[in-house]
Amino acid sequence: MNFAAILAGGQGTRMGATDKPKQFQMLAEKPVLIHTLEKFTIMSEFERVLLLCPAEWVEAAKDLVASHLGAAEKVVVISGGATRSGTVQNAIAWIEENYETDENTVLLTHDSVRPFVTYRIIQDNLAALEEYEACDTVMPASDTIVVSEDAQLISSIPLRSHMYQGQTPQSFKLHALKDVYAQLSAEEEDQLTDACKAFVLRGKPVTLVEGEAFNIKITYPVDLRIAHALLGQFE
Amino acid sequence: MLNTVYQLVAPRRIDLAIEDLHVAPDALVVRPTHLSICHADQRYYQGMRDPKVLAEKLPMAMIHEAHGTVVFDGSGTFKAGQRVVLVPNLPVEEDPIIAENYLRSSKFRSSTADGFMQELVVTTASRALALPEGINLDVSAFTELVTVVMHALNRFDATAHAGRASFGVWGDGNVGFITTLLLRTRFPEAAVYVFGKSEEKLADFTFATATHLITEIPADLEVDHAFECAGGAGSIDAIEQVIDHIRPEGTIALMGVSENPVPINTRMVLEKGLRLLGSSRSGVTDFQTTLDLFNAHPEVVAHLSRIIGGVFDIRSTADIATALADDRARRFGKTILHWMV
Numbered sequence: 280m281n282f283a284a285i286l287a288g289g290q291g292t293r294m295g296a297t298d299k300p301k302q303f304q305m306l307a308e309k310p311v312l313i314h315t316l317e318k319f320t321i322m323s324e325f326e327r328v329l330l331l332c333p334a335e336w337v338e339a340a341k342d343l344v345a346s347h348l349g350a351a352e353k354v355v356v357i358s359g360g361a362t363r364s365g366t367v368q369n370a371i372a373w374i375e376e377n378y379e380t381d382e383n384t385v386l387l388t389h390d391s392v393r394p395f396v397t398y399r400i401i402q403d404n405l406a407a408l409e410e411y412e413a414c415d416t417v418m419p420a421s422d423t424i425v426v427s428e429d430a431q432l433i434s435s436i437p438l439r440s441h442m443y444q445g446q447t448p449q450s451f452k453l454h455a456l457k458d459v460y461a462q463l464s465a466e467e468e469d470q471l472t473d474a475c476k477a478f479v480l481r482g483k484p485v486t487l488v489e490g491e492a493f494n495i496k497i498t499y500p501v502d503l504r505i506a507h508a509l510l511g512q513f514e
Numbered sequence: 515m516l517n518t519v520y521q522l523v524a525p526r527r528i529d530l531a532i533e534d535l536h537v538a539p540d541a542l543v544v545r546p547t548h549l550s551i552c553h554a555d556q557r558y559y560q561g562m563r564d565p566k567v568l569a570e571k572l573p574m575a576m577i578h579e580a581h582g583t584v585v586f587d588g589s590g591t592f593k594a595g596q597r598v599v600l601v602p603n604l605p606v607e608e609d610p611i612i613a614e615n616y617l618r619s620s621k622f623r624s625s626t627a628d629g630f631m632q633e634l635v636v637t638t639a640s641r642a643l644a645l646p647e648g649i650n651l652d653v654s655a656f657t658e659l660v661t662v663v664m665h666a667l668n669r670f671d672a673t674a675h676a677g678r679a680s681f682g683v684w685g686d687g688n689v690g691f692i693t694t695l696l697l698r699t700r701f702p703e704a705a706v707y708v709f710g711k712s713e714e715k716l717a718d719f720t721f722a723t724a725t726h727l728i729t730e731i732p733a734d735l736e737v738d739h740a741f742e743c744a745g746g747a748g749s750i751d752a753i754e755q756v757i758d759h760i761r762p763e764g765t766i767a768l769m770g771v772s773e774n775p776v777p778i779n780t781r782m783v784l785e786k787g788l789r790l791l792g793s794s795r796s797g798v799t800d801f802q803t804t805l806d807l808f809n810a811h812p813e814v815v816a817h818l819s820r821i822i823g824g825v826f827d828i829r830s831t832a833d834i835a836t837a838l839a840d841d842r843a844r845r846f847g848k849t850i851l852h853w854m855v
Binding site: 307308309317395397493511 | 515516518530533534537538543545585595633634855
């Protein structure tokens with residue numbers, strides 16, 4: 280059984296002067312997160328699609344889902360956690376409360392602000408989990424990556440051919456993900472920006488799935504302009 | 515739903531576009547998996563169409579021969595994961611006389627609507643048919659081309675006089691091959707002669723009664739009816755030979771597409787009392803008849819597999835360009851695309 284968790288916990292603090300989180304802002308005729316949800320809700324591979332929002336946005340998100348999505352009953356809107364890993368753990372908790380899970384249960388996590396995710400990427404994530412317990416969607420780095428540990432001087436310049444930029448989805452066998460979270464120290468959990476890292480910290484393999492250059496994350500105001508341009512809507 | 519579409523924006527240039535498609539509650543959403551290139555696609559891609567026509571039609575996703583797997587069907591006709599062949603003709607009205615593929619209001623994928631080079635195709639259950647279990651998936655990628663021949667044969671059958679002892683097929687390309695094969699299957703007792711330019715290609719028509727180079731047709735050879743499958747500039751000579759070798763009151767089914775007007779010896783058409791029968795594209799009923807044929811005659815599918823000239827895995831626009839270049843360089847055969855973008 281597969282579940283998708285659409286992570287919409289961000290507060291939009293990087294988005295500029297607006298108070299509205301970026302996932303709730305309009306892209307063409309719909310909020311960004313509705314575009315993202317649409318691709319998952321039509322796929323029979325997913326038993327339920329969880330949408331994890333800031334607590335104060337849960338009711339608004341329910342209204343948006345009901346008014347925009349035909350398969351609204353497939354979507355469950357719940358509150359996210361204070362951190363990304365807290366949000367993912369809320370998703371795990373909801374699934375375990377409502378379904379019998381086993382070692383084959385899959386949890387695919389995806390940023391609500393990556394609406395251009397493709398069917399192929401999602402299918403490749405699910406296919407990767409037939410062999411591995413975790414996978415990460417990435418693109419080969421096109422820019423040289425420079426490491427600086429003090430924000431002043433370069434510490435190192437890794438070989439670019441070894442560098443990838445992480446996108447989402449990231450997908451996991453749910454039980455394996457729960458296990459690695461349970462093994463994290465408080466310090467490790469504090470530093471965790473990404474669920475795949477929990478596997479890497481425990482020395483467990485995470486396989487790569489090829490993303491797309493246009494599977495962009497809408498983070499800054501300019502990203503929303505780029506997203507409109509991708510849709511052929513030049514303002 | 516945001517959908518990635520690979521559109522031809524100018525000759526030999528395919529760009530990615532993202533469209534926000536409305537998915538109605540009863541919509542059918544299909545993931546295309548197997549596509550096949552048609553000469554019509556090449557005419558767009560190579561810029562061989564009139565620049566005014568290109569300016570009107572582009573940008574546009576190419577390919578109108580495809581099948582795929584069902585992602586979502588709000589109508590409940592198909593199950594998720596089921597394989598369906600996609601119908602490119604998109605009628606917006608019904609007419610008691612005029613078939614769906616001749617209605618001027620109908621849209622057609624890769625001509626007046628986006629073709630199947632898309633991440634997902636949003637259509638309706640009425641524009642898809644379940645593929646038989648276990649069928650050769652590369653052959654079924656060009657089911658649509660077979661339906662076009664099936665459609666022409668059905669029209670011929672309903673129009674031509676009852677004498678069906680011999681047929682002539684002019685053209686040794688893909689359409690000539692499929693026409694000969696379907697004639698042989700439908701009229702097993704009849705003689706089917708094929709006339710072409712290439713001995714090598716004609717040698718593949720193993721099910722024909724006899725094949726002849728167009729420069730070496732016996733003067734006394736006559737046929738009851740003829741199928742012109744040459745197309746292009748070759749149509750002129752082909753139709754001239756047909757008129758010479760067809761018996762009076764025969765029917766000439768015209769199937770070859772030409773960009774330019776084709777002169778026809780109307781004096782002899784009148785003297786022999788010939789019927790010229792045009793046909794183009796196909797409709798849902800032709801798809802059903804073709805799938806029934808595939809089920810009943812596995813040898814037809816086996817013969818069709820022999821005209822697959824190239825199979826390409828497509829993961830990028832560069833892969834599309836490679837496949838189109840290979841298809842263009844080959845003189846005969848269908849090019850199949852395994853759609854993985």
